[in-house]
Structure formats: C-alpha cells, structure tokens
Amino acid sequence: VIDPIPTMEWTGRGLRLLDQRRLPESEEYLDCRDVETLADAIRTLAVRGAPAIGLAAAYGAVIAAMTTDPGEGFAAGFGRKLDLLASTRPTAVNLFHCLRLQREVAGESAGGPEVTGLLLRNAHRLFEEDLEASRRMGRLGADLLEPGCRLLTHCNAGGLATSGLGTALAVIYEAADRGILEMVYADETRPLLQGARLTAWELCHAGIPVTVEPDSAAAALLAQGMVDAVFVGADRIAANGDVANKIGTYPLALAAREAGVPFYVVAPTTTLDPDTPSGEGIGIEQRSAGELEVFGRRRIAPAEASFYNPAFDVTPWRLIEAIITEKSLLKGSEEGLFSVDSATD
Amino acid sequence: VIDPIPTMEWTGRGLRLLDQRRLPESEEYLDCRDVETLADAIRTLAVRGAPAIGLAAAYGAVIAAMTTDPGEGFAAGFGRKLDLLASTRPTAVNLFHCLRLQREVAGESAGGPEVTGLLLRNAHRLFEEDLEASRRMGRLGADLLEPGCRLLTHCNAGGLATSGLGTALAVIYEAADRGILEMVYADETRPLLQGARLTAWELCHAGIPVTVEPDSAAAALLAQGMVDAVFVGADRIAANGDVANKIGTYPLALAAREAGVPFYVVAPTTTLDPDTPSGEGIGIEQRSAGELEVFGRRRIAPAEASFYNPAFDVTPWRLIEAIITEKSLLKGSEEGLFSVDSATD
Numbered sequence: 001v002i003d004p005i006p007t008m009e010w011t012g013r014g015l016r017l018l019d020q021r022r023l024p025e026s027e028e029y030l031d032c033r034d035v036e037t038l039a040d041a042i043r044t045l046a047v048r049g050a051p052a053i054g055l056a057a058a059y060g061a062v063i064a065a066m067t068t069d070p071g072e073g074f075a076a077g078f079g080r081k082l083d084l085l086a087s088t089r090p091t092a093v094n095l096f097h098c099l100r101l102q103r104e105v106a107g108e109s110a111g112g113p114e115v116t117g118l119l120l121r122n123a124h125r126l127f128e129e130d131l132e133a134s135r136r137m138g139r140l141g142a143d144l145l146e147p148g149c150r151l152l153t154h155c156n157a158g159g160l161a162t163s164g165l166g167t168a169l170a171v172i173y174e175a176a177d178r179g180i181l182e183m184v185y186a187d188e189t190r191p192l193l194q195g196a197r198l199t200a201w202e203l204c205h206a207g208i209p210v211t212v213e214p215d216s217a218a219a220a221l222l223a224q225g226m227v228d229a230v231f232v233g234a235d236r237i238a239a240n241g242d243v244a245n246k247i248g249t250y251p252l253a254l255a256a257r258e259a260g261v262p263f264y265v266v267a268p269t270t271t272l273d274p275d276t277p278s279g280e281g282i283g284i285e286q287r288s289a290g291e292l293e294v295f296g297r298r299r300i301a302p303a304e305a306s307f308y309n310p311a312f313d314v315t316p317w318r319l320i321e322a323i324i325t326e327k328s329l330l331k332g333s334e335e336g337l338f339s340v341d342s343a344t345d
Numbered sequence: 346v347i348d349p350i351p352t353m354e355w356t357g358r359g360l361r362l363l364d365q366r367r368l369p370e371s372e373e374y375l376d377c378r379d380v381e382t383l384a385d386a387i388r389t390l391a392v393r394g395a396p397a398i399g400l401a402a403a404y405g406a407v408i409a410a411m412t413t414d415p416g417e418g419f420a421a422g423f424g425r426k427l428d429l430l431a432s433t434r435p436t437a438v439n440l441f442h443c444l445r446l447q448r449e450v451a452g453e454s455a456g457g458p459e460v461t462g463l464l465l466r467n468a469h470r471l472f473e474e475d476l477e478a479s480r481r482m483g484r485l486g487a488d489l490l491e492p493g494c495r496l497l498t499h500c501n502a503g504g505l506a507t508s509g510l511g512t513a514l515a516v517i518y519e520a521a522d523r524g525i526l527e528m529v530y531a532d533e534t535r536p537l538l539q540g541a542r543l544t545a546w547e548l549c550h551a552g553i554p555v556t557v558e559p560d561s562a563a564a565a566l567l568a569q570g571m572v573d574a575v576f577v578g579a580d581r582i583a584a585n586g587d588v589a590n591k592i593g594t595y596p597l598a599l600a601a602r603e604a605g606v607p608f609y610v611v612a613p614t615t616t617l618d619p620d621t622p623s624g625e626g627i628g629i630e631q632r633s634a635g636e637l638e639v640f641g642r643r644r645i646a647p648a649e650a651s652f653y654n655p656a657f658d659v660t661p662w663r664l665i666e667a668i669i670t671e672k673s674l675l676k677g678s679e680e681g682l683f684s685v686d687s688a689t690d
Binding site: 025191200212221254292301308313314 | 369370530531532533534535536538541542545546548549554555556557558559560561562563564565566568592593595596599600603637640641642643644645646647649650651652653654655658659
C-alpha cells in the first residue's frame with residue numbers, strides 16, 4: 001500500500017506545507033500562521049492542485065478565525081480573510097466550495113475557541129473525505145485496466161495536488177499496488193513543469209517506473225501505440241461534462257482520440273460545478289509572462305515579445321471516455337452528466 | 346524588404362556561424378576552420394534547421410578539401426570528413442543531399458586549390474538558391490492570406506534555419522512586407538526553446554509583433570479562433586507527403602484540423618525524399634535525457650526518472666492543407682505528391 005505524500009499538515013498553530021516550488025531539488029516546508037502567507041503560498045503555487053487548494057483554504061479558515069479578534073467585528077474580519085483566500089486562484093472550484101462550507105460553519109458567530117474548533121474539525125473532515133475519495137477513485141479507475149498497462153498523465157494530479165494520494169495518480173498507485181502497471185509517462189507540463197518536477201518526484205518516491213517527455217511528445221507516444229490509457233485530473237467540471245484542467249489537457253485528449261486510446265478524467269465530486277452549464281462559462285486564469293520569459297536567472301525569450309500563458313484549457317466532454325469520481329463513472333452530454341457505472345463498495 | 350538574418354558567412358578561411366545556442370541572451374559567432382568543429386556545431390545545434398544544416402555541410406566540404414593533403418590519399422581523407430559531417434544529424438535530408446552534391450563535385454580529384462574553388466562555388470550556389478527559394482516560398486505562401494491575418498508557427502523555420510529568410514518565416518516576412526500581418530504566435534518549442542529563443546528573437550529583430558506561448562497552449566489559441574493559419578517547416582518529406590518536423594508538429598496539426606484552420610508546411614524541394622515511401626520509414630533522432638533533466642544548472646526532474654526525447658514527429662499528409670515549395674503547392678496522397686498550383690513567376 002502506497003503511503004500518502006505529506007502535502008500538508010496541521011501543526012496546531014497553522015498549516016505546514018511541503019513547498020512544491022522547490023521540488024525536486026529540495027524538500028522544504030513552509031509554516032503558514034497567517035492568512036496572507038497562505039494566500040501567497042496558493043498564488044505562487046507552493047501548494048497547487050484543485051483538491052489541495054481547497055483543503056489548504058479550509059485550514060486557512062481556521063487560521064483566519066485564530067487571527068481575528070472575537071466579538072462584534074469577528075464576522076466581518078473573518079469574511080475579509082476568506083475573501084483574500086478566495087481571490088488567489090480563479091478556476092479551481094474546490095477552493096470556493098471549501099470556503100463556502102467554512103463560512104457556513106462560522107455562521108454569524110462572534111469567534112473564539114469554540115468556532116475555531118468547529119472549523120478545524122470540519123477541515124480535518126474534508127481532508128479525510130478527500131483521502132477516502134482518492135482511494136475510491138483509485139479502485140474504480142484501476143478496475144478499467146489490464147495487466148501490463150502503460151499509462152500517460154499530464155501535470156500533477158497526485159498526492160501533491162490533494163490530501164496525499166491524488167486523483168489521476170490514485171489510479172496509478174492502485175494499479176501499481178495490484179501489480180498491473182508497466183510504465184507511467186509523465187508530460188513535463190510547461191511552463192511550471194509540474195509533471196517533471198512533481199509527478200516524476202512522487203512516483204520515483206513510491207518506486208513506480210516513470211518516463212518524462214516534453215508535452216509535445218505525448219501525441220507521438222500515443223500514435224506509436226505506446227500508451228494504453230490517459231488519466232488526468234480536473235480543476236473544474238461543467239454541468240455538461242466539459243473539463244477545465246492544466247493547459248495542454250485538450251490537445252492530449254485530441255491525440256488520444258486520434259490514437260483510439262481512452263482518455264479519463266479523475267476528480268472528486270467536489271470538482272463538479274453544476275452552476276456552470278458548459279466549458280465556455282469557465283473563467284481561465286492567465287498567469288504572468290515571467291513564467292515564459294525567464295527560467296531561473298536565464299532569459300529564454302526576448303523582452304520585446306508578448307506572451308500568452310493561460311493556466312488551463314477546456315476539454316469538451318465528447319473527447320472524454322469517462323469522468324471517474326469517488327461515487328461512480330460519469331459521462332458528459334448536452335443534457336448534463338449521467339452515471340455509467342456505480343461504485344459497488 | 347526584410348534583410349536576411351546573418352546565420353552563416355564564408356570568411357575565406359572557414360565558416361562563421363551565429364551561435365544559436367546563446368540566443369537570445371547574446372549574439373556570438375563561432376569560426377569553424379576544421380570539420381570536427383563544424384560537426385560539433387551541427388550536433389549541438391549551434392546551427393540547426395534542415396536547410397541551414399545542409400548549407401553548413403556544403404561549406405564544410407570546402408573546409409574538408411582545404412584541410413586534406415592533396416594527392417593520392419585525398420579522395421579517402423576527404424570522404425571520411427564528409428562522412429563525419431553526415432553522421433551529425435540523422436533526420437534532415439538536406440544534409441545528405443548537399444553532401445552528395447559536393448561529393449559529385451570532388452569526384453575522383455586529387456585535391457588542391459582547383460577542387461576547393463569548385464566546391465566553394467557550388468556551396469555559394471546552393472546558398473543563393475536557398476535564398477531565392479525562400480523568397481519564392483514566401484510569395485506563394487503570402488498569396489494564400491487575407492489582410493489582418495494571425496499566423497502560428499512552431500520551432501524555428503526562419504532565417505536562422507536557412508540561408509537567411511526561412512521557410513515558414515519567409516511567408517511571415519512576406520506577409521509583413523505586404524502589410525497584411527497582424528500577429529505571429531510562436532510555440533516556445535521544448536525542450537530547446539527554438540520558438541521562444543530564436544523565432545521570437547528574429548521576428549522582434551525585424552519589428553514583427555510576436556506572442557510566445559507554451560507548446561501546449563497552441564490548441565487553446567486555435568480552438569478560440571485566434572489563429573487564421575499555421576505555417577511550419579519540415580526536416581524531411583516522404584514520397585506520400587508525410588512530414589517529419591520538430592516534435593510537437595503532429596499534435597499542432599491535429600488541433601488545427603479540429604479548429605478548421607489550414608495547416609501549411611513550407612519547405613524547399615531539397616527537403617523532399619522520394620526514396621522514403623511514407624513517414625513510417627523516416628528515422629527519428631532521439632536526443633539526450635539531459636535536455637529534459639536539467640535547465641541551465643537547475644535540476645527539473647528526478648535523476649531516477651527515465652526520459653523520452655525524440656527530436657521530431659511525423660505528421661500524416663491527410664492533416665496538411667498544402668506543402669509550399671519554391672516551385673508550387675503540393676498535396677500528399679497514397680499515390681504520392683501532386684501539384685495543386687503552379688508558381689507564376
């Protein structure tokens with residue numbers, strides 16, 4: 001059995017995060033004891049991945065309560081801190097979902113240890129639910145695979161993106177546990193290289209064979225019959241089954257369809273956004289030119305150029321074989337998502 | 346009128362190359378006065394791009410003749426030096442084509458100033474023919490465009506990849522000259538970033554507006570209707586019209602088809618390889634893991650991972666609207682390439 005990756009840990013005084021900006025070169029931890037530090041950690045991708053962002057924000061609400069004076073002004077001060085957390089990343093729906101739940105827990109309370117305790121208990125519950133959802137998604141996904149399978153994934157939808165096991169990588173961990181996994185291909189995932197830096201790191205950590213390739217080489221791998229299935233995560237899933245996920249997911253889905261290879265999205269039901277009818281309604285975060293202009297200290301493009309750096313793209317539901325949630329397999333359609341198989345456990 | 350980029354220059358004693366490994370940070374030149382230095386420059390991509398490699402090798406044959414003792418052993422010594430040049434890059438057919446022409450010029454000669462002069466004259470002729478071919482391809486390609494067009498390109502098929510104007514970028518330069526070009530989108534082109542480092546550099550140099558994006562974002566640009574046509578170069582074109590070009594060309598062609606955007610390949614007829622029936626027969630160069638494992642001095646993937654780093658992929662002829670040569674527009678088919686339009690000048 002694979003141990004969860006120590007993505008985040010509540011220390012009693014705040015949230016301790018594995019600083020993902022520094023992987024794989026060094027394993028450093030970041031102690032967040034105020035909401036500003038945590039918001040900055042989310043914005044700069046020290047913690048990233050839709051479920052992990054949501055959980056970090058849920059613990060952030062605890063920090064918000066601990067650092068806001070109890071009394072009459074509590075609700076307003078607490079609310080402003082949650083607004084700051086909500087402003088960090090615009091696409092991941094889990095962030096808004098977890099913050100909404102914590103706002104409900106705090107209600108009209110005037111603060112103090114009791115509400116802090118309730119918020120903490122709720123954050124722990126969300127964390128445990130995410131871990132259990134990962135295990136269920138892993139089993140449902142692995143049930144679709146044959147022995148000797150070679151899987152391809154994009155970005156990092158692993159332990160580092162969640163409470164510790166992942167979404168797409170939960171399937172990979174489960175397949176490895178069952179002894180049916182031959183190779184994982186990991187797109188390096190420009191510009192921030194979450195595939196090369198994070199997915200490869202956590203798979204090596206777990207002793208799972210991984211091959212890293214440029215994003216642009218995945219289509220050639222698929223065309224050559226070197227991949228049996230593609231598994232990716234999701235940042236938001238619209239009501240019709242369109243999926244927003246890391247930039248590069250959409251061309252990967254096109255290449256998989258062309259090669260006749262099934263393309264699966266793995267995401268907990270908290271990633272579903274029934275209020276957004278289709279992918280067109282999903283706001284796509286634009287990130288800074290600096291991520292494309294310099295690497296480390298080296299300039300890799302002329303300063304006079306312009307840059308286009310969206311964090312996500314939208315994959316239409318038609319390209320997706322199934323969405324694997326902790327409850328069942330879903331398929332998209334013009335009329336909305338429907339279940340194609342039920343979890344038996 | 347756009348000035349050709351000073352990719353290479355014969356100095357009388359050897360070949361002076363703009364060292365493309367150092368762009369865009371610094372403009373440095375490399376003097377190649379022996380075949381070993383030139384072979385290393387080709388292998389390490391100080392000079393790259395199928396037509397430029399061919400021309401550099403043609404001048405390399407002059408250096409080979411200058412540095413081989415005349416007399417009985419000349420033919421064998423000269424031949425070995427040309428073999429070294431031929432061994433540098435396995436995919437670009439222009440390399441073999443130019444070396445074959447120079448071998449024919451040298452024939453059974455015993456060396457000396459006369460044969461060196463003949464080889465140099467032939468290299469200059471090939472250089473001038475390439476420049477003229479670029480101008481013709483530029484005009485033929487620009488004739489396909491409407492005012493206000495937004496074009497997307499991959500890797501560098503520009504002046505730096507040729508005698509000085511390019512293949513795909515010759516079309517872009519001509520469109521800019523005609524005042525019909527609104528924007529060029531340049532895929533950054535991992536792992537060696539020829540799009541960000543070289544294409545953006547030479548377009549900025551020429552005052553042409555350029556936007557750099559990750560390779561994986563090109564599909565989103567196409568899906569959003571932000572691109573009117575795609576133009577790429579080629580390293581080898583099989584008899585049926587399948588095209589080997591920089592890794593990432595094939596998924597770009599898939600995304601263009603999905604978006605209903607025409608996908609053009611621009612290449613001189615020297616890139617055609619009638620001896621290779623289809624893309625399956627094209628040998629694909631595998632490059633080193635180091636290009637994916639480290640960046641500058643920074644490790645970007647764990648040392649325990651494996652790496653897959655092909656230099657090229659194959660785009661099937663069915664995805665290509667037309668191949669623009671200096672003579673005419675060509676279309677692929679199972680029966681071979683055929684001309685769909687003739688150059689009128």
